[in-house]
Amino acid sequence: MISCALRPSSSRRKPGPILLFGKKIKMDPGFRRDDGATLVARFLLATLLALSTFAHAIEPLPFKDHAEELRFQALTKQLRCLVCQNESLADSQAPLAADLRHDVFEQMQAGKSDEEIKRWLTARYSDFVLYDPPLHAATWLLWFGPALALIAGAGAIFVIVRKRARLATSTGATPARAADAEDDW
Amino acid sequence: MNARFLPLAGFALVFALLGFGIWWSGRHDPREVPSPLINKPAPTFSLPTLDDPSKKIGNQDLAGQPYLLNVFASWCFACRDEHPILMQEGKRLGVKLVGFNYKDEPADAKRWIAQFGDPYDLIIADLPGDVAIDFGVTGAPETFLVDANGVIRYKYISPITPEIIATELLPRIALMKQGAPR
Numbered sequence: 001m002i003s004c005a006l007r008p009s010s011s012r013r014k015p016g017p018i019l020l021f022g023k024k025i026k027m028d029p030g031f032r033r034d035d036g037a038t039l040v041a042r043f044l045l046a047t048l049l050a051l052s053t054f055a056h057a058i059e060p061l062p063f064k065d066h067a068e069e070l071r072f073q074a075l076t077k078q079l080r081c082l083v084c085q086n087e088s089l090a091d092s093q094a095p096l097a098a099d100l101r102h103d104v105f106e107q108m109q110a111g112k113s114d115e116e117i118k119r120w121l122t123a124r125y126s127d128f129v130l131y132d133p134p135l136h137a138a139t140w141l142l143w144f145g146p147a148l149a150l151i152a153g154a155g156a157i158f159v160i161v162r163k164r165a166r167l168a169t170s171t172g173a174t175p176a177r178a179a180d181a182e183d184d185w
Numbered sequence: 186m187n188a189r190f191l192p193l194a195g196f197a198l199v200f201a202l203l204g205f206g207i208w209w210s211g212r213h214d215p216r217e218v219p220s221p222l223i224n225k226p227a228p229t230f231s232l233p234t235l236d237d238p239s240k241k242i243g244n245q246d247l248a249g250q251p252y253l254l255n256v257f258a259s260w261c262f263a264c265r266d267e268h269p270i271l272m273q274e275g276k277r278l279g280v281k282l283v284g285f286n287y288k289d290e291p292a293d294a295k296r297w298i299a300q301f302g303d304p305y306d307l308i309i310a311d312l313p314g315d316v317a318i319d320f321g322v323t324g325a326p327e328t329f330l331v332d333a334n335g336v337i338r339y340k341y342i343s344p345i346t347p348e349i350i351a352t353e354l355l356p357r358i359a360l361m362k363q364g365a366p367r
Binding site for chain 2: 095099103123128
């Protein structure tokens with residue numbers, strides 16, 4: 001994010017005298033003056049240049065139209081980078097992610113559907129590459145576990161409440177009182 | 186059942202679940218990408234050798250005997266840790282050791298091999314990294330054990346250790362040599 005914001009400013013910067021704390025610093029190409037100020041200026045320049053190459057790490061792809069670009073963005077956001085695993089393929093600057101983005105792009109050009117591209121990736125990298133886990137035997141508990149826990153909890157509360165209500169009636173309370181006991185719960 | 190112990194039972198259940206999670210993650214690397222290629226034929230490839238780019242090596246050149254495919258690169262730090270182990274143990278494995286030079290400049294790779302030694306029977310070079318993607322490679326080093334029929338039987342991510350060789354590789358290689366690959 002930061003690198004993206006930095007890119008335009010660094011590329012739009014016009015060549016001219018470098019200002020450091022309001023002072024002009026001469027950069028004489030014939031004579032290397034390694035005084036402190038020049039060193040700082042060189043360091044700043046090097047940092048800026050380093051950041052600008054960093055911003056170019058996510059390479060532009062020749063999309064046919066905006067719709068195709070949107071489809072590409074949507075698809076790569078659902079895919080996990082195998083190197084920096086908490087980044088999506090859309091955001092990652094790992095070389096492998098760049099290669100995979102290229103493969104995804106090429107397959108889109110070849111007319112493959114999103115599902116086909118995902119299948120191509122999972123055949124190599126397993127479901128790990130998908131942020132959204134598909135439903136099958138191994139992920140059954142993952143998908144329905146929370147609902148099961150909810151049902152079990154509701155069942156437990158139901159049993160306890162009924163037990164208390166019965167306890168209240170058996171000690172001589174009227175059904176109305178039993179209802180009060182439920183409210184207290 | 187005494188209802189007073191219900192919260193305690195609930196607590197014990199959650200405690201057991203979290204404890205299991207800690208135990209499990211101590212034994213499994215959650216970052217490790219499981220390979221769907223285990224017990225499947227190795228992807229088709231034809232790659233130039235590092236020494237002679239005009240000479241290509243493909244599946245059929247390696248078929249007929251098991252081999253160990255070791256993904257390495259000169260830019261890979263962990264490969265330097267692994268390298269001495271391959272130098273020492275490589276010949277004792279009893280299978281062909283194939284180096285898979287991954288996204289590496291040939292000149293850099295040759296310099297690296299000249300500096301640290303060559304444990305490999307042959308080295309194939311994948312500069313674009315396309316074949317590596319077909320193999321589901323996520324980085325280097327990674328190692329694949331392929332049987333005589335060209336089927337991937339085992340994959341190990343991160344540097345090989347003498348322990349991995351003894352407990353994972355040698356038993357599988359012994360089984361393959363008996364002609365009963367599992």
